[in-house]
Amino acid sequence: MPENNNPWGGPGRKPTDLDELIQKGLKKLFNIKQKKPGFPGNGGGTPPTPSKMNFGYLITFLIILFLLYQSVYQIQPGEQGVVLRFGQYYRNTPPGLNFLIPIIEKVVKVDVESIRKEEFGFRKNIGDQFTSRNANIDLESLMLTADKNVIQINWVVQYKIRDPEHFLFNIENPRAAVRDISESVLRRLVGNRDFNFVLDNRGELANSTQKEMQELLNKYSSGLQLVVVQLLDVNPPDPVRPSFNDVNEADQDKIRLGNEAEKLSNEKLPKALGQAKRLIEEAQGYAIERTNNSKGDVARFNSIYKEYKNAKKVTRTRMYIETIKDVFPNIKEIIMLDKGKGGMIPIINFGNAQGLDDLLKEDTRDRRSQTSSKELK
């Protein structure tokens, strides 16, 4: 975590180390002092006993070990070490095992690979230091649009450290800076756009926000690089949302009504076209029938007429009688009216068709042999 590497927790750490060093130095001195009273009567040149020699070496050895331990440090993959000499920036060190001069140099490890995330308008992680501001979370996501409406936006800013030196020493609490800048930039841009424009152009808004935020972060030399600004929810505020949904429904209704009408139209028009075709086809059928019939009728007439011309009177009579012969079997009763008297003439009741048939047979025979007919008369 970057907070662990945060150098602002201890600007006074260097003096503390010096204190330790001095204390150790004093201890060493006292040890030497304690040795001296150990050989009062033996004269200055007498060497110390081996056990006391060993004790002195042990101390020296421990101090050297401690300093060696202090001079080696490890940078994890994805981290960079920032080495300070007397508090002054000296160099960056890559991942791996590195060395420094103990006491004089210090190293601060900065995670430059992980992507940090700031959430606005919602909190995913309970226990986050911002959760205590729950009451303000709603206010965080509400903003005014250019047409003086209120819109609710939840968004996420992802960033990483591009320059550890700048990140560490140029700006107080870079995380807070990211939050402030993000809120201010997004609100400024939303304030320029109409409500519907914001709803329809999320991508453009996110891109513009990222661009403007990065410019500000660069201006502060924050050492931060934005990875992405993502707008998650862009919505009308809760109390207004039902009416927005209603507009969407109205849109659907509009389309539905159109479709319903189109459906009806599609049902009826092709059928009507078919019926129209049928009507015309039928008329054409009629036309052909009529023409052919007339031609047929005329052909028949012409044929009959040709023969008729040769024997007009007889043919007429024959035809007449033939017709009556055809017709009479079907007649049940014949009533005759005398024109002169105006009343009914006694009826010839054929009674049954048989009688008439006989009569007609008689007649046929009659016509076939004129002679026999004359004999009857």
Next chain:
Amino acid sequence: MKLVVFILILLFIGYNSVYVVNEGQQVILTQFGEPVGTKVVDAGLYFKIPMIQKVNYFDKRILKWDGEPNEIPTNDKMFIWVDTTARWKIVDPLLFWQRLKTMNRATLTMDDLINGAVRDFVTKNNLAEIIRSSDWNEAYVSSTESATRKEKILIGRDQFSQLVLDNVSKITNGFGIEILDVLVKRVNYTNQVREKVYSRMISERERIAAQKRSEGEAKKAEILGEMARRLKEIQSQAYLEAETIRGTADAKATAIYGKAYNKDPEFYAFITTLDGYKKIIGNNTKLIIQSDAPLYKYLKDFNKGF
């Protein structure tokens, strides 16, 4: 023993005569409370007179000022919450030390100055000036909604920030502070105003929804009307064509009949009458014949013949 004490004193003095300035720090030395020398802004190891001079550390980084939200009425009498934030740094630690002494006092001073300037600006301007910025343009307008979009922006939020910054800077420069920018973090309606804005938004939506539904009905009516017209068109067109075809055929037939039957109209009438009988007289018909009908004549003749 004396040597030890001497060494101890030497060490203490040595330790007291050096100091370290870390990155992100700057230092003013004071001698009995009086500042001496110039500010030390570069990190590193420095010397001072031990015991007598004291090291005063100041932050060199960009610092954050965060104001409390203020409820302010705009010129057009809208009550809004304005929440501002600023980035600042100590550029002259000596001045800063002389005038403000502590960070806490610096923050309080900035509270007064920035909040005051913001309040001045907001009360003198319309809401639109605070919402929109000077780079606002017509491209951000979407088709619907209020007439407010025609309002021209004279200043805008970004210029407003700049104005506040300029105003405040005039004073804070004398405190050894440089304010880098003043950002309007949040502008929100107060609860009461927000309720009203919500009602307006809802009524706007209702208006749009009603319009859309009405448009839908209109579309439907239009389509159905067109359909009715097309139906009549199709049906009458078909009728026209059919009757024309029939008529033409009838005319043709009439011509054919006329030409043939004209040879002997009387004979035609005769055979047609005969055909007529065949067709007219069905089963079990009662036939009523007048005594002067041709048929009667034949029937009478038959009787005579018997």
